[in-house]
Amino acid sequence: MDAPVSFLDQLFSQGILHDSGVDGLYARSGMFEDVISRFEEFALGFGKDEITEAMVFPPGMPLSDFETSGYMKNFPQLAGTVHAFCGNDHDHMGLLQCVAAGEDWTDKQKATDVALTPAACYPLYPILSKRGPLNADGAYVALQSYCFRHEPSKDPARMQMFRQREYVRVGSADQAMAFRETWKQRGQEMMQILELPHEVEVANDPFFGRAGKMMGASQREQELKFELVVPVNSTSRPTACMSFNYHMDNFGKAWNIRQADGSAAHTACVGFGLERIALALFRHHGFDVEAWPSGVRSALWG
Amino acid sequence: MIPTIREMLSKHGGLPVTVEELEDNSDLYEAGLSSFASVQLMLALEEEFDVEFPEHLLNRKSFASIAAIHGALSEITEDVQVA
Numbered sequence: 001m002d003a004p005v006s007f008l009d010q011l012f013s014q015g016i017l018h019d020s021g022v023d024g025l026y027a028r029s030g031m032f033e034d035v036i037s038r039f040e041e042f043a044l045g046f047g048k049d050e051i052t053e054a055m056v057f058p059p060g061m062p063l064s065d066f067e068t069s070g071y072m073k074n075f076p077q078l079a080g081t082v083h084a085f086c087g088n089d090h091d092h093m094g095l096l097q098c099v100a101a102g103e104d105w106t107d108k109q110k111a112t113d114v115a116l117t118p119a120a121c122y123p124l125y126p127i128l129s130k131r132g133p134l135n136a137d138g139a140y141v142a143l144q145s146y147c148f149r150h151e152p153s154k155d156p157a158r159m160q161m162f163r164q165r166e167y168v169r170v171g172s173a174d175q176a177m178a179f180r181e182t183w184k185q186r187g188q189e190m191m192q193i194l195e196l197p198h199e200v201e202v203a204n205d206p207f208f209g210r211a212g213k214m215m216g217a218s219q220r221e222q223e224l225k226f227e228l229v230v231p232v233n234s235t236s237r238p239t240a241c242m243s244f245n246y247h248m249d250n251f252g253k254a255w256n257i258r259q260a261d262g263s264a265a266h267t268a269c270v271g272f273g274l275e276r277i278a279l280a281l282f283r284h285h286g287f288d289v290e291a292w293p294s295g296v297r298s299a300l301w302g
Numbered sequence: 303m304i305p306t307i308r309e310m311l312s313k314h315g316g317l318p319v320t321v322e323e324l325e326d327n328s329d330l331y332e333a334g335l336s337s338f339a340s341v342q343l344m345l346a347l348e349e350e351f352d353v354e355f356p357e358h359l360l361n362r363k364s365f366a367s368i369a370a371i372h373g374a375l376s377e378i379t380e381d382v383q384v385a
Contacts, residue, residue: 214360
């Protein structure tokens with residue numbers, strides 16, 4: 001099972017994903033997309049009554065909000081920003097000459113006010129912040145977004161552009177913690193129904209550099225992040241298909257999101273890696289969805 | 303070493319209290335030291351003492367108090383002397 005290239009090649013040869021020539025950037029087949037939308041529908045069956053609001057974001061977010069998030073402090077290696085041509089006719093001629101000569105034409109591109117969204121919940125916080133203090137119930141939002149992380153890989157479960165479905169809880173520390181514990185249980189329940197082998201473990205984000213080692217160790221010691229992992233591309237290094245995160249009041253402070261009593265809001269989120277879950281299903285139940293176990297089929301297709 | 307640690311903590315710790323108010327054994331996280339500030343402090347201490355924290359000391363415990371930082375730095379500088 002520890003053969004990263006072969007699973008990717010199988011996905012290509014089965015027509016489930018299509019190679020683009022860039023690692024981590026793939027076209028999805030209709031069947032792959034169907035599995036994802038069925039999973040999203042299935043996931044919505046859990047905690048449906050608790051959700052107060054739903055939002056879907058485009059794959060880009062305002063650069064200013066991206067800066068506020070502190071992403072460049074912790075994950076500069078993963079970030080992507082959108083640059084565009086902003087020149088005149090003369091600059092355009094120069095650009096075309098560079099392209100024709102096979103030279104680098106990108107160094108004259110200028111940064112726009114758009115960054116690629118690194119995590120589905122980031123664009124939510126500035127929206128909540130503008131609304132003023134939360135009411136006592138806080139907020140409970142269902143989200144979906146395409147996300148970008150610059151980490152080209154032959155592991156099909158490590159795409160550069162992928163979708164996250166998230167539920168985000170914003171409110172008191174107790175509300176955020178209770179939410180995370182509930183979803184840790186629900187996540188395992190979901191995986192049992194989908195008959196996927198899984199484990200929940202303490203995890204850390206891939207913080208950059210030596211300083212990042214310390215951030216990661218600190219995150220683990222405080223048990224701020226848990227991941228539900230499933231063997232997808234490797235049994236020795238299973239893939240995180242869900243994560244359960246408690247951010248304390250970091251985002252509440254960064255974006256000035258306040259609780260009813262005026263103190264900084266605490267946030268927690270559960271994230272589903274949609275492509276990863278689809279890949280896990282294909283990996284464990286085969287490439288023919290018609291032949292998937294009946295329990296899995298009825299959970300997804302009803 | 304302790305006075306230098308206190309000075310670095312005052313500069314990089316971003317604490318809402320003054321360093322003078324803290325005992326050597328006071329819990330710095332309780333005093334308001336954030337994860338990010340502890341990293342800033344770690345990098346500043348490395349520069350000041352010309353050392354590099356080994357991986358096993360890059361954790362929350364090493365920066366939990368002035369005494370803990372002193373202990374970690376002593377371990378590193380002792381290693382340097384032995385080497």
